Amino acid sequence: MKTLEIKDLHVSAGEKEILKGIDLSINTGEIHAIMGPNGNGKSTLLQTIMGHPAYTVTKGSILFDGEDVLAMSVDERSKKGLFLAMQYPKEIAGVTNSDFLRAAINARLEKNISLFKFIKAMESNISKLKMKEDLAHRFVNDGFSGGEKKRNEILQMMMLKPDIAMLDEIDSGLDVDAIKLVSDAIHELKDQTDLGLMIVSHYERFFTMIKPTHSHVIVDGRIVVEGDDELVYKIDSDGYDWLYDELKIQPVKESRPLVYSLGTCARNPRGKNA
Amino acid sequence: MPSLIIQDEKEVRIDSSMTIILKNKEINLRYELKDGEYNILIFNDQDSDLVLNDCGTIENAFVKINYLQLERYDLKQDSKVYVGKGSELSVNSTYLGTGNKQVIYDLYNNGSDSTIDIYNNIVCLDQADFSMDCIGTIIKGAKRSKCHQSTHCLTIDSPKRARVLPVLNIDENDVEASHSLASGTIDEEIMFYMNSRGLDKKESLNLILKSYLMPNDNYYDAFEDGRMIQEKAINKVDQICSM
Numbered sequence: 001m002k003t004l005e006i007k008d009l010h011v012s013a014g015e016k017e018i019l020k021g022i023d024l025s026i027n028t029g030e031i032h033a034i035m036g037p038n039g040n041g042k043s044t045l046l047q048t049i050m051g052h053p054a055y056t057v058t059k060g061s062i063l064f065d066g067e068d069v070l071a072m073s074v075d076e077r078s079k080k081g082l083f084l085a086m087q088y089p090k091e092i093a094g095v096t097n098s099d100f101l102r103a104a105i106n107a108r109l110e111k112n113i114s115l116f117k118f119i120k121a122m123e124s125n126i127s128k129l130k131m132k133e134d135l136a137h138r139f140v141n142d143g144f145s146g147g148e149k150k151r152n153e154i155l156q157m158m159m160l161k162p163d164i165a166m167l168d169e170i171d172s173g174l175d176v177d178a179i180k181l182v183s184d185a186i187h188e189l190k191d192q193t194d195l196g197l198m199i200v201s202h203y204e205r206f207f208t209m210i211k212p213t214h215s216h217v218i219v220d221g222r223i224v225v226e227g228d229d230e231l232v233y234k235i236d237s238d239g240y241d242w243l244y245d246e247l248k249i250q251p252v253k254e255s256r257p258l259v260y261s262l263g264t265c266a267r268n269p270r271g272k273n274a
Numbered sequence: 275m276p277s278l279i280i281q282d283e284k285e286v287r288i289d290s291s292m293t294i295i296l297k298n299k300e301i302n303l304r305y306e307l308k309d310g311e312y313n314i315l316i317f318n319d320q321d322s323d324l325v326l327n328d329c330g331t332i333e334n335a336f337v338k339i340n341y342l343q344l345e346r347y348d349l350k351q352d353s354k355v356y357v358g359k360g361s362e363l364s365v366n367s368t369y370l371g372t373g374n375k376q377v378i379y380d381l382y383n384n385g386s387d388s389t390i391d392i393y394n395n396i397v398c399l400d401q402a403d404f405s406m407d408c409i410g411t412i413i414k415g416a417k418r419s420k421c422h423q424s425t426h427c428l429t430i431d432s433p434k435r436a437r438v439l440p441v442l443n444i445d446e447n448d449v450e451a452s453h454s455l456a457s458g459t460i461d462e463e464i465m466f467y468m469n470s471r472g473l474d475k476k477e478s479l480n481l482i483l484k485s486y487l488m489p490n491d492n493y494y495d496a497f498e499d500g501r502m503i504q505e506k507a508i509n510k511v512d513q514i515c516s517m
Contacts, residue, residue, distance in 0.1 A: 050470050053462065074469035075477075083470075090467040094485025103481055104471040139485075156471060 002028045002065040002081065002163050004049070004196070009060035011041075011048045011221075017058070018044045020221035026214075028163050028196040033207055033232050035200075036218035037240055039254035042200045043087060045218065046166040050084040051077055064164070079108045081163030085153035085170050087200075091141040097152070098122060098136040101159050108160075125158045128185055146173030154182050158189055164196040171206040183209035204236035217243065219251050277498040288314065288330070293497045295319050296326065305330025305337075305355060312337045315497050319506060323347045323373075329354040331384075332361045341367040342503070344487065344510040346517075349375040359385030364393075368487050369406075370514060371398035371433065376405045383412040383419035383449075392423045396438065397483055399514065400431035411443040412451060420450040427457035428486055430479065480515040487511065 004026045011019035019041050026032050034042050048055045049062060051074040062069040069077055092100065101122065106112045119136075126135050129151045141149050150170050157165050167186075171179050183206065189195050201207060207229065215231040216223045219240070224247055225231065235243075244250060277293040280286055280301055287304045288294070293315045294303070299322055312335060318324055324347065332355060343349060349369075357363045369375060381390050390410060398404045410421040423440050440453035460482060468478035488507060494500030 052466055073474070074466060075472050075474045078470055078472035086467065086470075090461070090464045092464055092468070092482070092485075095481050099481060099484075100468075100471070103477060104473055107472040107474070107477055160471065 001194075002196070003063075004069075004082075004164050005061075005063045006045075006049070007061045007063075009045075009048070009062065010058045011044055012056050012058050013044070013054055018055070018221050019048065021060070022218075022221070022223060024216065024223065026164060026196050026198060029190075029194045030214060031190075031197045031199065031210060031212045033199055033201070033210075033212035033215040033229070034218060035202070035215060035232065035235055037251040037254075040252050041218050041221040043168050044221075046084055046168050046198065046200060049077075049166060050074060050082060075107070078104075078160075078162075083157050083160060083162035083165040085150075085157055085165065085167045087168040087172070089141050089149045089153055091139070091144075093139050093142045095140050096137055097140055097155075100140050101156060104156070104160060121159060125155050125185075128158075128188070129155055129181055131155065147175065147178050150174055151178065151182065154185055158185060161189070161193050162195065163193075164198070166198045166200075168200050169202070170199070171201050171203055176205075179206055180209065186210065204232060207232045219243070219249055221252075224249060293317065293499055293503065295499075295503070296324060299323065300325045301327070303328035303330075305332065307331070307335045307337050308333045310335055313340075313496055314338065315340045315342065315500075315503070317342045317503050317506075318345050318349070319503075320345065321347070324349050324351075326351045326353075328352075331356045331358060332363055333358040334361060336362045338364045338366065341365070341369075342507060343368065343375075344370045344507055344514075346370070346372040346510075346514055348373045349377070351375075351377045352380070353378065354380040354382075356382045356384040357388045357390055360387045361385070362389040362391075364391045367392075367394045369394070369396045369404070370483070370487060370511070371396055371402040371404035371436065372514065374403045378407045378409070380407075380409045381411070381421070383410070383416040383421055385419075386415065386417045387419065388416055389420040390422070391420075392425075394423075394425040394427075394438070395487060396425065396427040396436070397486060398427065398429045398433040398436040400433065402433040403435045404433065405435065405437045407439045407441065408453075409441040409443065410451065410453075412446050412449050414445045416446050417448050419446065422451065423453040425453075425455045426486075427455070429457065429459050476515050480511060483511050483515065484508065 006022055006024040009019055009022040036042050057070055064080055102118050122136055131151055141152060150173050212229050215227050217225045279295045279297060281297045285302045289306045291313045296318045297320045355363060383390055408423050410423055412419050412421055425438050427436055427438055429436050438455055440455055442451045442453060444451055465478055494504040
């Protein structure tokens, strides 16, 4: 069993502190649901664990299997067994899925995977996720629909077989059938490898299929309540207001960029400003 | 399609489709391409600086010239081609910018109904000094001619200079001409995405450069020794990325 242990984690993006002391411990084999209103730190937590350069850890520690994750580069974290399925997967035009995944698998092996073994594994996983057969030869996420991108994240997870996978709103953009496929694939991998999961989602439907063993709610950069899957169902039916009232807390309101009118410089035919 | 390895010759005349493998430090290529379709691949394959002068005429012909320059050494290239009446020239150039590279394309629509298309793919690595002048000239009398240029330039880390100057000299009405230039660096989010799958910076760069610089697999099939050149080109990118 391996453990991802987060202690008193404080994280800033620029001048703004987003995470204000997160304590969380996840063992392989466990499924943790991470919930909370938008803009309160869920994605920041996952991205920080993976090492996104936009976030600075100002205090606290992250250990994985006893090793200091914060001292590792992003690729080292991946090779150690951490995986982040992103909310907005990037498109890499010109790089095919097969070249990308084969390079990623080889990067963590001492001896390169044989082409035959790779193709067999890739085809099997593509079939399980009911993705298009030509996926291996298409460029990474390039021209993919939202749902295809999310399934491609799960495909990568199945090929790379991490110890702890963090799924950031992987169910958004998926239709009901696709959510079922993804959930089945996750369970299959979990049965094979004792995968541990941290899952950010807003929807009870996905959690019902995934069956979390633990749940946590993040508000204003702190975990304010923890429980099991019952907490997920309560939030789905009652929302977060009861939590704000009970704990006397306020969520961070998602900030949107201000829109200013610059007026108009259009001119009417007589040459005067409109 | 024959392969020509240039090792000692300084002057070489080209009048048919061929793969030209450059192994000499200073080379003058002369095109005389008439009445037909031609496909030419010029591959720089030497471990030293290169001065390449190529010039010539295209008459009543459809010509593709592909330049593949992935060497890390200095390069001075001066290419001048006159495209005659009803002829077409498509230039497809690929440069891995390291060291000092100065490239001049001086291409002329020299007769009516002539067409010139230029596609440049350039990667400028750290400390590179790359300069390209891409000049298309439609002469007086070359009615209904077309001259289009498109350049993509990717900069990695901090090149000393990455300069591309597209120029169009148009001395005739009733023509089509355009140029476009896109330059940028690798998106930090893409690098994070690749790193998060276990690829370090060099491995990520390797994949990106190959996708950017290397034409698709089928491209090489058209040439004698195409697969050998593809393998060499891959090795050259590997070498650069491992430095």
